[in-house]
Amino acid sequence: MTNSVSILGYFIRPLTVSDVTDDYLKWFDDDEVLRFLEINKTKNDVSSLKDLINYVKRFEVSNDYLFGIFDNSKHIGNITINHIDNDRGTFDMGYLIGNKDYWGKRAGEAGLVFGLRFAFEDLGLRKIFGGIYSKNLTARFLSKKIGFVEEARLKEKGYVDGELDDVIIYTMTRKQWKHLYSGKYDFKF
Template sequence: MYNGELVKLRAYKEEDIERAVGFINDEEVKKLLDSNTPFPMTKWQEEEWIKSRKAGSDSTYDFAIEDLETGKYIGGCSINECDLKNRHCTIGIMIGDKEYWGKGYGSDALKVLIKFIFEELNMNKIKLGVFSFNSRAIACYKKVGFKEEGILKYELYRSGKYYDIVQMAIFKDEWI
């Protein structure tokens, strides 16, 4: 529905569920994505999550990320916590298919998502939090224009150790 150079952001399809379960239950993906205890998710839970998401609600928007060339579902991104009065929102992204890591698919998806947020939702600020050990994601966010706003010290407990969460943002007037 919304195209970049490498990806298309579109609605989730029922046939995405199997791959989505595989992505979310991959140990490395889950480590980079989920701040809760990394517990496996069932197919039923993922199916219910996808079905529960309302396309275009006032506070949440979810997109599947598809490879433009092959039509393959490779991940997802979302817009959450839309504050319509103050014009800011929080985003999340996951490239679950590891074959697509480090090849520009995440940054292309982010560019499409940012454009949608600023041009269609008329937001002024986009925020996100990223685990301090996720250097690949931090580099990707910086590549598309996000800047560090602060650090939540020792906010995440993972594998017997505490880690920081880096808060980042991009503003509409800086993006344009």
């Protein structure tokens, strides 16, 4: 993979410790940013720049991938590709737009489409599974727009805003990806 890929006006590249800043750290202290994510300060203990550096370094020695989404040189979000099962060809993916100025501006779409292309084409994986809380209407809408299929609903799987919520499992196969995205997005390497 090349260092940086451009899609929908955003640049996506592997995140490094040099990208760890106070602005990035603030994302982990913003309840609105973290509302629908499994990560939180208690579970990941990301409360200092050192913690965040360790979080980023963890991806350097694992089978998981962490990419940053950038508007020019401004770090605005992340994409993770994880829980890769090479034997079955499956993976999970998550995204976070930590800079709220970019909510609703296609940064999440750019990140997800990049992540799918990377996992299906570069890694040769065959199917993604992604869980989204039912109350996360924005992520559900974006997943359907991109072409994910609702495959399952796990009743009362987790908590959102202190209340039990269902997790909806969305999937897409490499075959679906190729059918949907052959030439649709202009990736600049």
